[in-house]
Amino acid sequence: MECKFSALAPVKAYGGGIGIGESLRNGFVLRWKASNCRICEDSGGNCGFDNITYHFKCFCPDRPHAWNCSNTTRLEYSPAGNNRRVLVIGLVTSFAGIGVLVGIICYFCGKFSSKKIIYFWKKKTLTYQSVEAFLRKNEPLAIRRYSYSDIKKMTNSFKDKLGQGGYGGVYKGKLHDGCFVAVKVLKEPKGNGEEFLNEVGSISRTSHVNIVTLTGFCFEESKRALIYEFMPNGSLEKFIYKENPSNADHQLGWETLYKIAVGIARGLEYLHRGCNTRILHFDIKPHNILLDENFCPKISDFGLAKICPREESVISMLGARGTAGYIAPEVICRNFGGVSHKSDVYSYGMMVLEMVGGRKNIDVSVDRVSEIYFPHWIYKRIELDEELGLQGLVSKEDEEIAKKMIIVSLWCIQTDPSSRPSISKVVDMLEGSIDSLQISPKPFLSSPPRTTVDSSTATVSL
Known part of the structure; x- marks a missing residue:
């Protein structure tokens, strides 16, 4: 008798293959659960698959028995073999997974139109590229670039807030040499990053006693900050x-x-x-x-x-x-x-x-x-x-x-x-x-x- 299985999934792909096509070419291992194999096991036999009849059978030392199997066993598929049913089962399982993935994508496409998704990604990418291009072009600027983790360290995780404006917040910070600085953390960037470029591009060109000194900046994806000399008396x-x-x-x-x-x-x-x-x-x-x-x-x-x-x-x-x-x-x-x-x-x-x-x-x-x-x-x-x-x-x-x-x-x-x-x-x-x-x-x-x-x-x- 044939065994009825309730679960089937790839366990291991031979040859290091991770794709469906490569797994099918190189072979893979499947596991399944069958039913009513206790009689076979009690008689000293083992459940297995007959490559000739395509049935699950109870194999004993003397002869095969037609009892149903229930234990978890293994079936190895090789392209050289004739296991077409296993191939069909593997393909069905794979396509089911792909179907789930397509369903998830369709769900999000329902919430965000494809045009919006493409526009948002393209706009964000172009903004990031334009800012990075500007920074590379102006590499000799006498100001240092910091990572966002550096910003968190110098401000003690933004503990001491000096002020707030439409652009974001200003926090007191301290550099490794002990000098105090004012760190302006910009809000989530809008537009094409013009304000950030204006700030870095214009003030980095200046050197005057009546112009505040920009000592560094941070540009890390959406995280942007400007580091200024600290002014003890604050604003006018x-x-x-x-x-x-x-x-x-x-x-x-x-x-x-x-x-x-x-x-x-x-x-x-x-x-x-x-x-x-x-x-x-x-x-x-x-x-x-x-x-x-x-x-x-x-x-x-x-x-x-x-x-x-x-x-x-x-x-x-x-x-x-x-x-x-x-x-x-x-x-x-x-x-x-x-x-x-x-x-x-x-x-x-x-x-x-x-x-x-x-x-x-x-x-x-x-x-x-x-x-x-x-x-x-x-x-x-x-x-x-x-x-x-x-x-x-x-x-x-x-x-x-x-x-x-x-x-x-x-x-x-x-x-x-x-x-x-x-x-x-x-x-x-x-x-x-x-x-x-x-x-x-x-x-x-x-x-x-x-x-x-x-x-x-x-x-x-x-």
Whole structure:
């Protein structure tokens, strides 16, 4: 009688073959379970397969018996043999496994269309390749590349967080030589990796006392981080807004504010004129100005920066980039003029006015409507030669510093870019005599509500 089996699976392939075709060519071992073989075993026989009759039989020393088998036994298949049934069984089993795999693939294809899967894979691959190509091209950069495990070690698994922004978090780290660093861990990358390339590509070209130093970076699949010199006093914003109770003990004197304003202007002058290529920052604001232990300012966060030839005064740009409240009018609407280095000058002017007023330029919490937009309020006082009404003015020198910073800033925020001074002229105005400064025309535009523009939606072309 034939035995009925309930399980069949390849056990071993001869010759090291791992594929179906190679296993069939070289031979393989199968195991199965049959039924009712106890009588055969009790009589001293062994269940086996008859190659002639294709039946499972009980083989005894004297003669074969027709009892059914139940023990687990082995059958070796060889191409030279005539075991066609075993071949069919092996093929059926293999195709069943392939069918399961096809079913799984079809399930996921139902959730994600093939076009989406191909697009996602292609986009991710191209982004990774473009960044790697850029890094290889700029291999001589004087900055070190770290692995993500290195980043985790230097930050003690991101234990000490210094700040958070739209780009990701900043953590305090420590290098092997004992030097402290600030590690900016970027969020899951969007777009084509433009922000990461902007940061590495632009800041690695710089070397200036008023530009933060990039000492290293990490690019490992989706893990991206930037390692900067550590700035003990953090960002400028925590020192200038008087309405914040936490800043009560961190107010800066007018002399210090003035030196910070001059230092930022010198940093911008270097970006606009001191490099081999002109670098436009596009995100000058207090949050992106870092202060060292001596309150020396350093411009940071070059994620929105644009590198362009020095001889080009106007660039072509699609979409707005920056932070509302500091964005120049022409960056939002081209009817006001072309986008150029004068756009950074506008942002600088708005920032210095916040340093002077100790408040946001737009403040709806003030009592009088005329004070909501600080540039208009302070312009009227300068125009009428009234008391400035600013906190901390304790001497004539303080008043002159404040007045000089205000006049220069009002020139910087002129609506027409051609009416604004270059940043080099701004440095001259700040360092010159206040008697040589003329009052600017009144800036007639107010800024939009203070929300951050998503830089990932901005595309740039030259």
